Structures are given as C-alpha cells and as structure tokens.
Amino acid sequence: xxxxxxxxxxxxxxxSRSRPAARGAAAVALAxxxxxGAGALPAAAAPGPLARFQQQRLDxxxxxxxxxxxxxxxxxxxxxxxxxxxxxxxxxxxDGRTVTVAISRIRATDxxxxxxxxxxxxxGPGGPTLGDPPWVRAAMKDVGRRYDVVGVDPRFVGRSxxxxxxxxxxxxxxxxxxxxxxxxxxTAFAEDLARRCRTRAADVLPFVSTRNTARDMDVVRAALGxxxxxxxxxxxxxYLGSVYATMFPDRVDRIVLDxxxxxxxxxxxxxxxxxxxxxxxxxxxxxxxxGRDTAYGxxxxxxxxxxxxxxxxxxxxxxxxxxxxxxxxxxxxxLVLFTGLSQDNDTAYGDLARAxxxxxxxxxxxxxxxxxxxxxxxxxxLTGADxxxxxxxxxxxxxDVAAPRDPQVYWRDVQRARARDPLFGPVTYGIGPCxxxxxxxxxxxxxxxxxxxxxxxxxxxxxxxxxxxxxxxRAWPGSRLVTLRGADQHAVYGVFGxxxxxxxxxxxxxxxxxxxxxxxxxxxxx
Numbered sequence: 001x002x003x004x005x006x007x008x009x010x011x012x013x014x015x016s017r018s019r020p021a022a023r024g025a026a027a028v029a030l031a032x033x034x035x036x037g038a039g040a041l042p043a044a045a046a047p048g049p050l051a052r053f054q055q056q057r058l059d060x061x062x063x064x065x066x067x068x069x070x071x072x073x074x075x076x077x078x079x080x081x082x083x084x085x086x087x088x089x090x091x092x093x094x095d096g097r098t099v100t101v102a103i104s105r106i107r108a109t110d111x112x113x114x115x116x117x118x119x120x121x122x123x124g125p126g127g128p129t130l131g132d133p134p135w136v137r138a139a140m141k142d143v144g145r146r147y148d149v150v151g152v153d154p155r156f157v158g159r160s161x162x163x164x165x166x167x168x169x170x171x172x173x174x175x176x177x178x179x180x181x182x183x184x185x186x187t188a189f190a191e192d193l194a195r196r197c198r199t200r201a202a203d204v205l206p207f208v209s210t211r212n213t214a215r216d217m218d219v220v221r222a223a224l225g226x227x228x229x230x231x232x233x234x235x236x237x238x239y240l241g242s243v244y245a246t247m248f249p250d251r252v253d254r255i256v257l258d259x260x261x262x263x264x265x266x267x268x269x270x271x272x273x274x275x276x277x278x279x280x281x282x283x284x285x286x287x288x289x290x291g292r293d294t295a296y297g298x299x300x301x302x303x304x305x306x307x308x309x310x311x312x313x314x315x316x317x318x319x320x321x322x323x324x325x326x327x328x329x330x331x332x333x334x335l336v337l338f339t340g341l342s343q344d345n346d347t348a349y350g351d352l353a354r355a356x357x358x359x360x361x362x363x364x365x366x367x368x369x370x371x372x373x374x375x376x377x378x379x380x381x382l383t384g385a386d387x388x389x390x391x392x393x394x395x396x397x398x399x400d401v402a403a404p405r406d407p408q409v410y411w412r413d414v415q416r417a418r419a420r421d422p423l424f425g426p427v428t429y430g431i432g433p434c435x436x437x438x439x440x441x442x443x444x445x446x447x448x449x450x451x452x453x454x455x456x457x458x459x460x461x462x463x464x465x466x467x468x469x470x471x472x473x474r475a476w477p478g479s480r481l482v483t484l485r486g487a488d489q490h491a492v493y494g495v496f497g498x499x500x501x502x503x504x505x506x507x508x509x510x511x512x513x514x515x516x517x518x519x520x521x522x523x524x525x526x
Contacts, residue, residue: 049094054222058083063104063130065159071131078134080106085223087155087216089207099204101216102159103152105224106133110145116226116253118147118509119217121154123235123259123491125210126393128158136232139494139502143510147230152220154213156204156392163204163392165197170386172394172433175331176414176426178317183414186331187407187431194436197391206441208395214244218251230254230509234491235464238455239266245451254512255453256505259461259491260469263447267401268434272413275421275428277462281341281488282306282423284460289353296353298360308360309337313423315363323362323370326378333359334427339377341462342490394433401444403434410435454508455481456501460488473518480514486523498524
C-alpha cells in the first residue's frame with residue numbers, strides 16, 4: 001500500500017501517499033524543538049546543541065552492500081558514493097540517543113556552475129530514495145552536472161536505522177468488506193497491527209514524523225557543507241518538501257513537487273476522495289485491455305472487461321480466491337486493483353491485465369500460478385516480506401496527524417462511500433492502525449503560503465488527484481503548476497516520458513526562475 005513511491009521497484013498501494021487532515025491551527029512544538037527548528041543560522045557557524053551533528057565528517061564509501069545489491073551496483077556505475085548521517089532521535093534531547101540516515105550522492109561535475117545539493121524523496125511515506133540519484137540524474141540531462149544529486153532514506157526507512165513492527169503484511173490498509181462482519185474483521189486487523197508496533201517499537205514511535213524527517217534533512221544539508229538545498233519530492237515527498245520549506249525557509253533554493261499532496265488534507269485518511277480518479281483509471285485500463293483481447297482474453301469491450309472484474313469481486317465475497325499458496329478475499333481484492341492503477345503505460349497495464357486474468361481463473365475454481373507482478377503484490381499485501389515498509393509508512397502517517405478513534409466514524413463513512421463506489425469506497429474510507437495509535441507528539445505543521453515551488457501533476461492521477469495540485473497552486477500564489485493532460489499517472493517528471501514536463505522542470509532547475517504562466521502539456525504516451 002505504498003501509493004507514494006513511484007520508482008520503488010514494486011508498484012504498491014497505500015493510504016497516503018501516497019498519501020494526507022486537519023491543519024488549520026499553528027504548529028506547536030516543545031520549546032527547545034521550536035528553537036532548533038527555525039534554522040536561522042548559517043551552516044558555517046553551526047552553534048548550539050546541534051553543532052556536532054551539523055559539523056560531522058561523513059565517511060563516503062561504496063554503496064554496494066553485497067553481491068545481490070543491484071541498487072548499490074547501479075549507484076556505483078553512476079559514480080555515486082554513500083554515507084550515514086548521524087541525527088538525534090529526539091531533537092528536544094540532542095545529547096540523547098541517536099539514529100542514522102543513509103544517503104547517496106552523485107557529485108556535480110560542472111563545479112564552476114554548481115548550484116548545490118538536490119535532495120530527493122520518492123514518497124510512500126516510507127519509500128527508500130537512496131537508490132534514485134542515477135535515474136533522476138539522467139532525467140535532469142545537462143543541468144544534472146550542476147547539482148550534487150542526493151538520495152535520502154528517511155529515518156527508519158531503507159538503509160537508515162530500521163523500524164519493523166513484525167507485521168504479517170506490508171500494507172496497513174484493507175477493504176472493509178461487504179457488511180458489518182467484514183468491517184469488524186478489518187477493525188480487528190488494524191488494532192492488531194497497532195498493538196504489534198507498540199510492543200516492538202514503543203521507544204521510537206513518538207519520534208517518527210515528517211517534522212523530524214525535515215529536521216534530519218537540514219542536518220544532512222549542513223553535514224554536506226551547504227547553506228541551502230534544492231529539493232525534488234514525489235507524492236508524500238511533496239508534503240515533506242512543504243514542511244521543510246515552512247520550518248527552514250531560508251535554507252531552500254529550488255523546489256519541485258510532483259504528484260501533489262494538499263497539506264490541508266494530509267493525514268492517515270488522505271486517500272478519501274480518490275475513488276472517482278481510481279474508477280476512471282480502471283475504466284480506461286479496461287478499454288486498453290479490450291483493445292488487446294487476443295493477448296489477455298478479458299473481453300473485447302470495456303463493459304465486458306469490467307463485468308469480468310465485477311464477477312471476480314463477487315466471487316471473492318463468497319469465498320477467498322486461491323492464488324498459489326495465498327488467499328485473496330473481499331478485503332484484499334480491491335487493493336490488488338488499486339495497486340495496479342498508479343502508472344499509465346503499457347507495461348503497468350499489461351501487469352494488471354495478467355493479474356486480472358489470474359484472478360478470473362481463480363474465481364472459476366481453476367488452479368493458478370500467479371504472474372510475477374501479482375505474486376509480488378500479494379506477497380506485499382499478505383505476507384511479512386515488506387513489514388518494515390508498512391511499519392514505517394504507518395508510523396509516519398500516525399505520527400503526523402491524529403485519526404478518529406471511534407470505529408463507528410469509519411463504519412458510517414464506509415457505508416456512505418460504498419453507496420457511491422462499492423469497489424474502492426470501502427478501501428479509501430476504511431479504518432487503519434492510526435485509529436489505535438498514540439496521539440502525535442507535535443501538532444501538524446501550518447504550511448506557509450509563500451513557497452516559490454514548481455508543482456507537477458497529471459490530470460488523471462489516481463493517488464494525489466489533480467484537485468490537490470490546483471488547491472495548492474491557489475494557496476501558493478508564487479508557485480507555478482505544470483499540468484500533464486490526459487494521463488492517469490502518479491508522478492510525472494523523469495517517470496512518464498513527457499518531454500514537455502521534463503523540459504519545464506529542467507528549465508527551472510537550470511535557472512531558478514519559475515515559468516511566467518502555468519505550463520500545460522499534452523499527453524504523448526511513451
């Protein structure tokens with residue numbers, strides 16, 4: 001369920017990132033944290049309690065961690081080196097326990113025109129980004145030579161100090177089923193996941209938050225020896241960029257936010273309202289599959305393909321579908337479809353078509369060996385193979401914004417959503433572990449309205465809907481919005497293959513000057 005990790009290797013589904021709630025009140029922090037969060041002092045001076053972190057010397061080394069480390073090998077081929085940055089677990093107690101944040105860096109080669117570091121976040125939340133500099137550097141073309149491109153695994157993510165609640169799943173969300181019994185099972189599932197985190201990670205959970213990740217980013221900036229940083233964030237990473245720019249406004253240079261999260265809607269229930277976009281993406285996928293009936297055998301019309309999906313949903317409601325050694329019931333089936341709809345290209349659509357074919361055969365009682373993509377998706381949803389991913393993702397969301405604690409609130413919402421969209425409504429409005437989490441340690445950040453960022457969004461984005469980007473563009477008069485029309489795509493720059501979008505972003509990164517008007521790009525499918 002990682003909606004906000006566009007290049008993470010597995011296309012996952014999240015609550016989001018991607019995901020994102022109440023934020024009207026001003027941010028409130030512990031007194032010492034507020035003093036440390038302002039970031040008004042130049043990096044060279046680095047006085048005060050964070051000096052030892054800001055002035056630390058980084059031990060740059062090979063990124064390869066073993067013969068099977070494909071990401072490390074790709075980083076090495078691109079000329080990247082890796083290091084661990086030490087940061088406080090609790091910024092209110094900088095002399096206390098520490099954790100590490102893993103980073104990678106491809107250094108600028110045009111040092112005469114160097115802009116500075118470009119920090120990356122691929123979303124999730126909880127998605128590792130350490131491996132992303134090679135493809136981002138390629139997307140930047142010539143302007144990439146002027147930046148140190150820096151991948152960061154946020155605290156408790158990827159190669160950083162780990163967080164693993166020992167979950168039997170990589171996803172903290174489930175569909176609410178067709179009736180109250182299904183909802184009660186989903187509630188018990190969510191409560192059990194929260195209990196496992198309290199049992200295994202109670203000492204660190206209070207310090208898993210976007211605000212602390214932003215503080216870590218500023219330590220990374222200082223440890224790199226730079227007074228300012230530029231930033232490229234996807235999905236949840238757009239919210240992280242907003243928080244950083246609010247907490248450290250004098251530290252930011254050029255900001256690109258792609259797949260925009262509306263800060264006013266961010267929180268554990270941020271997927272609410274995405275049903276229409278996902279249903280639209282499903283219909284357009286069905287049209288694509290119908291046009292390739294000879295390859296996939298799902299039906300020669302969109303209606304026939306969608307009717308087959310509905311038969312699978314009905315069958316899963318009667319009894320779990322057997323897919324290899326795993327079972328797909330009515331609470332998991334919508335997530336499989338949801339997971340398959342974040343990328344708008346032939347490869348992703350073909351993966352989903354093969355998965356639906358497998359599910360249809362299982363619904364007919366036939367033995368099924370799942371396709372590679374379906375096998376990976378089900379392993380993520382139904383086994384503990386990605387427990388650490390789901391643990392970090394949920395801990396960040398729950399640590400940022402409080403969720404309603406009364407299951408009846410979710411039940412009422414599910415009932416209303418089901419009436420509008422029986423497939424996706426019980427997922428996007430369902431209950432999750434945050435209903436059983438301890439309250440956040442800090443209030444959500446009140447995002448400032450003068451951030452001069454370049455926003456990017458596709459009109460059919462099924463995770464961070466286009467409405468989010470329009471809302472943030474209006475809230476930030478000094479920003480600009482690059483629109484990709486006609487694509488059901490989550491994350492665009494360097495991912496989708498739009499020359500128009502990539503040119504707009506690279507021009508901004510090269511000059512630091514935002515476009516005079518909001519650019520609009522037509523879809524030209526890769």
